[in-house]
Amino acid sequence: MALSIWEILAVFTAGVGAGTINTIVGSGTLITFPVLLATGLPPVTATVSNALGLIPGSISGAIGYRKELAGQRRRILKLSAGAAVGGLCGAILLLALPSTAFETIVPVLVALALVLVILQPRISKAVQRRREHTGAPPRADGGPLLFTGLMLASVYGGYFTAAQGIIYLSLMGMLLDDTMQRLNAVKNVLAAVVNTIAALFFLFVAHFDWTAVVLIAVGSAIGGQIGAKVGRRLSPTVLRALIVAVGTVAIVQLLLR
DSSP, X not given: OOOOHHHHHHHHHHHHHHHHHHHHTSOTHHHHHHHHHHTTOOHHHHHHXXXXXXXXXXXXXXXXXXXXXXXXXXXXXHHHHHHHHHHHHHHHHHHHSOTTTTTTHHHHHHHHHHHHHHHHHHHHHHHHHHHHHHTOOOOTXXXXXXXXXXXXXXXXXXHTOTTHHHHHHHHHHHHOOSOHHHHHHHHHHHHHHHHHHHHHHHHHHSOOXXXXXXXXXXXXXXXXXXXXXXXXXXXXXXXXXXHHHHHHHHHHHHHHO
16 A cells, blocks of 8 residues: 555654663554555554564664673563463463453553553562562562463454553563563563564564554664653652553553444
């Protein structure tokens, strides 16, 4: 589909914004998806084009957080395996289910994730006290509960991607004893895995708008670097507040769609 110069600028700018916000928090799809729809793309074509276009942004953000990724190789490999399976399942569901299938459950999932983000410091302290009482050592990978939770979140990520980063951070913050910045770095890797797996599947079975893909790809790669520079400077409290603010906007936008 041919885009006007203003539509090209709008999609590119949306890509930069999505890459930035995805790296810091998540929910960048809530910027790009409405813009793609406004250019006249059908919802499924917009979704799959957006998924492919955001891959460079996720990779760029992960590279920007490479310092925080140090020492997390085993954790990332294990959690990425679950994310890949979930992302593929979500991509399949996008083409198999009606477009309204997730409209009811998605705002609920995001709201629950925000509650967990707000309560994360208390939950983490309670979990730590329980470990001290039982003598059980903390699991560096979060155990089966985190693996399963992230895999299910990745099913949603492969389906739509909006706010999946917030769900990832809430689950990891509750079940892993680590800093928010290091968990955010893992979140960026998992998002890159899900977007890549879903996009590779879509390449064989769905229609892309390659102009939109290229514009979002270039924009999100730039945004990923911007987001890494900004996000790595935020304190845990500010980062948590930003997650809640973005998540609240995401819920409102999802409910109004």
